[in-house]
C-alpha cells in the first residue's frame with residue numbers, strides 16, 4: 152500500500168499527521184480545543200458533560216490514528232478475517248476502556264484535576280451503549296475486546312438501534328419502561344454516509360433462461376430501504392490494534408424524500424415513507440430467551456444480514472480472488488440464530504448475482520459459517536411462519552426450500568429405514584401455518600456448531616440437535632465455554648484489586664494472560680495480602696451501600712453479608728426461589744429469640760434486572776421483591792438482620808459497581824436451563840463466592856476453583872425431566888417451608904395477596920415447571936451453611952482468594968483463541984512497531 156502512494160504525497164501526509172498528546176498539559180490543550188471548537192462551548196459553560204466530551208474526543212483522536220493504521224494493515228495483509236454477526240452488542244461505557252487501552256489515563260486524571268474535575272465524575276457522565284438484552288449481547292462485547300486485544304483481524308456487524316434496551320424505573324414497586332434514546336451525543340461512532348447498501352423487501356421472483364439455456368431466478372419489485380454504515384472503533388489492550396464494529400442504520404432509499412410525491416403535494420406520505428424505513432433500526436427488541444415472531448423483527452434481521460453480506464462480499468471481490476477462496480478469506484460467526492438469514496443470502500448472491508451453480512455456491516456457504524447456540528429453551532428457538540417469509544423474502548424462501556430438499560434427500564439416502572427422521576429434521580415444520588426452523592437452517596448451513604459451556608454443549612447434542620449428530624457425526628458439534636474480559640470486569644470495575652494483584656505478580660501481565668492469576672495462591676496465607684484483599688472488598692461494599700442510600704434512601708450495613716442476584720428476570724433463572732428464601736428467612740427472624748438473633752449474620756439481599764415488557768410473571772416477581780422490601784426494611788423486629796433491595800435499571804455500568812461488592816451471588820437456574828451464565832465469572836473474579844445449581848458454567852467454575860469454594864445445591868439436570876413428569880402425573884407434595892411462605896403471602900403480609908396468586912399457583916397447581924419446590928429445602932439449607940461459613944471470616948477470605956487465583960480459565964481471550972483455532976482457522980495479525 153505504501154508503495155502505491157507517490158512519494159511527494161506520502162511526505163506531505165506524514166508531515167501533517169496529527170501528533171497525539173503525551174503530557175497532562177498536551178491533554179488539556181486537546182480537551183479544551185475540542186470543547187471550544189468541536190462543541191463550540193466556552194470555559195464559562197464547561198460543566199461535567201462538556202469535560203466528558205472534551206476528554207472523550209481527545210482520546211478518540213489517539214484511537215482513530217491507530218484505527219486507520221490497523222484497517223490499512225489488515226487490507227494490505229489480506230489474510231482471513233472474522234466477521235461476528237450479532238443483533239446485540241451490550242458495550243456499556245467506552246471512555247474508561249479507551250483510556251485503559253490507549254494508556255495515558257494518568258495524564259488525563261492530572262489534566263482534568265487542573266481543570267477542576269474528578270475523573271470518576273467525568274467517566275460517569277457517559278450514557279451506556281445498551282444495544283443488548285443480557286448475557287448474549289454482553290458476550291459479544293467481551294469478544295470484540297478480546298479479538299482486538301489478541302490482534303485478530305475481526306469486525307463486528309450489528310444494528311444501530313436508535314433506542315437501546317429500555318430504561319427501567321420502579322414506581323410503587325412496579326417496573327415502568329422508559330425509552331432509552333442514547334444517541335444525543337455519541338463521540339464513539341463515525342457515520343460513513345458514503346458507505347450504503349440498498350436492501351430489498353417484498354416483491355416477487357422471476358425465472359429466466361440465460362444464454363446457455365440455464366434457468367436463473369431473479370428477485371424483483373418490492374421496496375428498497377437503504378442501510379448506512381456507522382463505525383465504532385474497538386481498541387485492543389496492550390496493542391495498537393483497533394478493530395471495527397460496523398452498525399447499520401436504516402433510512403429511506405431515495406435519501407431525503409420521495410421527490411415525486413413531495414412535488415405532487417403528498418408531503419405527508421413522503422415523510423411517512425421515510426419514517427417507515429427508519430423504523431427498521433429504531434428499537435432493540437427487549438425479549439431475552441423469547442421469540443415472538445413479529446414481522447418487524449424479521450425485517451431487522453434481513454436488513455442487517457443483507458447489508459453485512461453485501462459489505463463482506465464487496466471487500467472480498469476487491470481482492471480479485473476466485474470464489475473458491477472465499478471460505479479461506481472469510482469466517483462468519485452467527486451469534487445465535489438471529490443472523491441465520493445470512494446463509495440463504497450468501498447462497499442467493501452466489502447463484503443469482505454471481506452466476507455460480509448451486510453445488511459450488513453451497514460448498515462455499517457451508518464452509519464459511521459457524522453457529523453459536525445460546526439456549527435450549529423451546530420458547531426461545533426461532534421459527535418464522537412460511538406465509539410471512541413468502542411475503543417478505545420470496546426468493547430466500549425458495550432457496551431455503553432448495554437447501555431443505557437437498558438435505559432431506561441426503562438424509563433419506565443415509566437413513567432409508569428411519570420413518571420419522573425426515574419430518575423431525577426438516578427445516579420446515581409441518582404445522583399450520585408451516586414454520587421455518589431457523590436453528591436447523593443454521594446447523595445445516597454451518598461447518599461448526601458450538602454451545603457455550605460443557606453441560607450446555609452436551610445437552611444440545613442429546614436434545615434439540617440429536618438427529619443432526621446422527622446425520623453429520625459428532626465432530627460438527629463442539630464446545631467453547633464462555634469467558635469475560637478481565638480488562639473491564641477486573642481492572643476497570645475493581646482497580647484496587649487489580650493493583651493489589653499487580654503488586655504481587657510483578658505487573659499487569661495477568662490482564663493479557665489471566666492464567667497468571669494462579670500465582671496468587673502463594674499469597675493465600677500472607678497476612679498483609681489478606682488484610683488488603685479484605686479491605687478492598689469492604690471498600691467496594693461501602694461504595695455500593697452509598698449508592699443504595701443515594702438512590703433508594705435505604706441504609707444498609709456494609710459489614711452485613713451482601714447477597715446479590717442481578718440478571719434478566721426470567722422464571723428459569725428463579726428469582727422467585729430467591730425471594731421465597733428471603734421470606735422464609737424473614738419469618739424465621741420474626742420467630743427468633745434475642746439470643747438467636749445475635750448469632751445470625753446480618754444480610755442484605757440485593758436484586759436487580761429488567762423484565763421483558765410483556766412478561767407478566769417476571770413483572771410479578773419484581774413487584775413481590777419490592778413489596779417484601781417495603782415490609783422487611785421497615786420492620787423494627789428485623790433491624791439490620793435483613794434488608795431487601797431492588798436496584799433500578801440494572802445495566803453494564805451498574806454491574807461494574809455491583810460485582811466487586813458482593814459476598815455471595817446467586818446463579819440458581821433450574822439445572823439444564825442456563826446455557827452458561829457469565830456474571831457468575833464476574834463475581835468470583837472480584838472475590839465473591841457463589842450459591843448455585845449444577846448448571847451452565849457453574850460446573851466448570853466448580854471444577855476450577857474446587858468444590859469447597861462454592862455453595863452448590865439442588866437437583867441435577869439429568870433428573871429434571873423425571874421430576875417434571877412426577878409433578879404432572881404423580882402425587883405432588885409442596886415443600887412445607889415453602890407452603891409456610893405461601894401462607895404468609897396469601898394472608899396479605901406483603902400487600903394485596905391477589906397480586907401474587909399466579910406466581911404461587913404456577914408452583915402449587917400448574918406443575919412447578921422450574922422445580923422451585925423441589926429445590927427449596929436444599930436452597931434454604933445451603934443458605935444456612937453460608938451464614939455459618941460467613942461467621943468464620945478467616946476461612947471465607949481463604950475461599951475468596953483461592954477462587955480468584957483459580958479463575959484464569961474464564962477469560963474471553965481464551966474463548967477467542969479457541970474459536971480461532973477450532974472454528975475460524977484464523978491467525979492474529981501482529982501490528983508492526985515502526986509505523
Ligand code: F55
Pocket residue numbers: 284285286287288290438439440441442525526531603633825826827828829847
Ligand atoms: C435475546 C433475544 C432472543 Cl430472540 C433470544 C435470546 C436472547 C438473549 O438475550 N439470550 C441470552 O442472553 N442468552 C444467554 O447467553 C449467554 C451468553 O452465551 C449465556 O451465558 C446465558 O446462559 C444465556 O441465557
